[in-house]
Amino acid sequence: xxxxxxxxxxxxxxxxxxxxxxxxxxxxxxxxxxxxxxxxxxxxxxxxxxxxxxxxxxxxxxxxxxxxxxxxxxxxxxxxxxxxxxxxxxxxxxxxxxxxxxxxxxxxxxxxxxxxxxxxxxxxxxxxxxxxxxxxxxxxxxxxxxxxxxxxxxxxxxxxxxxxxxxxxxxxxxxxxxxxxxxxxxxxxxxxxxxxxxxxxxxxxxxxxxxxxxxxxxxxxxxxxxxxxxxxxxxxxxxxxxxxxxxxxxxxxxxxxxxxxxxxxxxxxxxxxxxxxxxxxxxxxxxxxxxxxxxxxxxxxxxxxxxxxxxxxxxxxxxxxxxxxxxxxxxxxxxxxxxxxxxxxxxxxxxxxxxxxxxxxxxxxxxxxxxxxxxxxxxxxxxxxxxxxxxxxxxxxxxxxxxxxxxxxxxx
Ligand SMILES: *Cc1c(COP(=O)(O)O)cnc(C)c1O
Numbered sequence: 325x326x327x328x329x330x331x332x333x334x335x336x337x338x339x340x341x342x343x344x345x346x347x348x349x350x351x352x353x354x355x356x357x358x359x360x361x362x363x364x365x366x367x368x369x370x371x372x373x374x375x376x377x378x379x380x381x382x383x384x385x386x387x388x389x390x391x392x393x394x395x396x397x398x399x400x401x402x403x404x405x406x407x408x409x410x411x412x413x414x415x416x417x418x419x420x421x422x423x424x425x426x427x428x429x430x431x432x433x434x435x436x437x438x439x440x441x442x443x444x445x446x447x448x449x450x451x452x453x454x455x456x457x458x459x460x461x462x463x464x465x466x467x468x469x470x471x472x473x474x475x476x477x478x479x480x481x482x483x484x485x486x487x488x489x490x491x492x493x494x495x496x497x498x499x500x501x502x503x504x505x506x507x508x509x510x511x512x513x514x515x516x517x518x519x520x521x522x523x524x525x526x527x528x529x530x531x532x533x534x535x536x537x538x539x540x541x542x543x544x545x546x547x548x549x550x551x552x553x554x555x556x557x558x559x560x561x562x563x564x565x566x567x568x569x570x571x572x573x574x575x576x577x578x579x580x581x582x583x584x585x586x587x588x589x590x591x592x593x594x595x596x597x598x599x600x601x602x603x604x605x606x607x608x609x610x611x612x613x614x615x616x617x618x619x620x621x622x623x624x625x626x627x628x629x630x631x632x633x634x635x636x637x638x639x640x641x642x643x644x645x646x647x648x649x650x651x652x653x654x655x656x657x658x659x660x661x662x663x664x665x666x667x668x669x670x671x672x673x674x675x676x677x678x679x680x681x682x683x684x685x686x687x688x689x690x691x692x693x694x695x696x697x698x699x700x701x702x703x704x705x706x707x708x709x710x711x712x713x714x715x716x717x718x719x720x721x722x723x724x725x726x727x728x729x730x731x732x733x734x735x736x
Contacts, residue, residue, distance in 0.1 A: 325355035325713075326607055326689065331650040333687055337716035340609060340648045344685045347720060349611040350628035350708040352696050354384075356392055357714070358605035359692075362575060363396055366597060369579035374592035376442075378422050380560045381407040383598030383693040384606070388712045388721035390414035393601075399442070401560070401596035405432035408439060418442075422557065422594065424471065424521070426492055433458050443467035445519040445557060447494055449503060456510035469517030469557055470504060472497040472542060474535040478523030478561065481639050487522025487535060494520065497538055504546055515551045517594070518543045521559025524599060527572045529581065532561060536585050543591060555592035558582060562600040566642050566690050575600060599693040606692020608633050608708070609648065610671075612684045613663070622658040624680060629662025630669040631702040633688060633695050637668045645671065647678040648685035655679065660686070664703050696722075704730055 325336050333340045335355050344351065366377045378399035381390065385407060390400070391414040399420030400411045411421060421441040423432075428444070433455055436444070446452050446468050459466040473494030478485045486493040495503055497520075504515050518539050522531060539556055546553045563572045573581075579595075586593050610628035617623070635641035645660055656679045660672040671688055680686065699707050706725035711718055 325358040325605065326687065328650060333646060333648045333650075335607065335713045335718075338713050338718050340607075340687060341685060343711065343713075343718055344609045344611070344648060347709060347711055348724065349609050349685065350626075350632050351609045351724075352606055352691065352708055352710045353609055353718075354386070354389060354602070354606045354692055354710065354712050356712055359389060359392055359602055360396055362597075362601040362605065363393055363398055365575035366579060366595060366601075367397070369576040370583065370593065370595070373583055373586060374555075376420060376592070376594045378420065378594055378596045379601055380596045380598030381411060382697060384602040384695070385410050385697055386710050386712075386721055387414045388710070389602065390416055392712075399594075401598075405429075405435045408432075408436060408441070412439065422596070424519075424596070428454075430454060430458065437462055437464060437466060443469060443516065445469050445471045447471050449506065452503075452507050452510060452513060456512045459512035465512050465514050467514045467516045468507075469515075469519040469555075470495050470500050471519045471521065472500045472539060474520055474522065474538045476522055476531045476534050476538075478526050478531050479528060480523045480525045480563070483639060484524040485522070487520070487531070497542060500542055501545055501549070504551055505549070515546070515553060517553060517555040517557055518546070519557035519559065519594075521596065522561060524561050525563040526561045527563045527565075527570055529562065529573060529578050532558065533581060533585065536582065540585065540589055540591075543589070553591070555594055556586065556589070557594040557596065560596040560598045560600070562597060564600055564603040564690060564693075567644060601693075603693035604690050606690070606695060608688040608691040608695060610686050610688060612680045612682050612686065614682055615680075622656055624658045624660045624677070624686075626660060626662060626671070626686060628671065628688065628708070629664040629703070629705065630666065631664055631700045631705050632662070632708050633671065633691055634698045634700075635691075635694060636671050637666075638698075643671065643691060644689040645675065645677055646687045646689060647680055648687055651678060653679035664705070701725075701730060706730060
């Protein structure tokens with residue numbers, strides 16, 4: 325939903341130059357149409373297969389984004405009590421919430437049980453024992469799936485790959501049946517599913533499909549042993565094309581390949597997409613502060629930095645950078661850098677790009693996932709506002725932080 329009309333870049337029907345001039349920069353901008361279209365692509369493609377699309381809150385936890393998805397009927401995949409609080413504040417239905425993560429605290433489990441979430445994706449036997457004890461105290465039963473580690477290589481960046489046995493995530497799939505067996509003695513737990521999530525930004529989904537085969541096999545074995553397994557949670561992980569060279573299947577094609585495997589299983593399916601719902605729906609708008617040259621190197625200094633968008637610094641991630649107003653000048657090759665005092669503070673390196681001048685706006689594309697949520701106040705920089713576009717309308721859904729915000733909660 326970001327495209328040029330004449331020489332002006334729009335988000336839906338909003339010219340980004342106007343928006344940036346009025347809201348200031350840096351600023352995150354999200355297209356509601358794009359978020360909803362991606363959610364519906366999952367929901368529609370799963371079709372008549374009993375299913376729940378649990379949006380992975382950690383990708384973008386803005387209340388306005390959550391509210392949009394909640395109204396569309398989404399469930400949510402959370403990894404903390406804070407994310408559950410956000411879902412509830414946004415009007416999300418706790419009975420459609422699954423709680424993932426390797427280190428849930430007792431307080432978080434209590435909060436989740438009190439809120440009536442749908443179930444827990446568990447990653448260790450001690451976690452199962454804790455949930456059972458807290459459920460017993462409350463006099464409720466807690467549904468759980470074990471997150472199995474299928475030992476498949478997601479072939480993505482090592483920091484966001486989770487499905488190999490050397491990773492901290494999940495329980496070795498070969499040991500899972502024994503763990504389900506021992507969990508029977510926990511009288512307040514109900515083993516109603518099997519879950520797995522092998523990583524993020526996966527461009528070739530064949531490792532996910534391989535993990536699905538393994539999870540299906542396990543689910544069938546568990547059912548044969550009398551466990552009440554009713555659903556398979558396949559996690560998230562489908563990537564997006566950050567540049568033209570990357571190719572990833574469209575959501576419907578990907579879901580169709582899942583469906584083909586699950587149709588005969590009699591199991592319901594949960595998916596937990598994050599990035600593929602919000603990633604391409606967002607951009608970070610920055611203003612050019614300076615141009616400078618050091619030796620043969622050309623720099624475009626902008627007012628957004630690694631504290632606003634850390635993906636380039638953290639993962640060496642590529643984000644397309646487009647001028648908000650196109651000009652006819654020949655392209656330059658430059659590093660796009662921010663004001664933070666780190667050489668690792670860059671948004672792009674050696675990038676062929678528009679020949680921009682101080683005062684021009686740039687759009688850092690595909691910043692809707694793992695963008696604002698990973699931002700920080702490093703260098704005491706107030707965090708950027710978040711803006712939601714709906715057709716020709718836009719509104720600030722999170723205000724730009726102020727200097728007062730920076731010191732809130734501190735004492736001398
Ligand atoms: C991060 C995460 C997701 C979402 O991953 P994406 O790559 O953003 O789709 C889903 N499930 C779990 C358990 C996760 O940790």
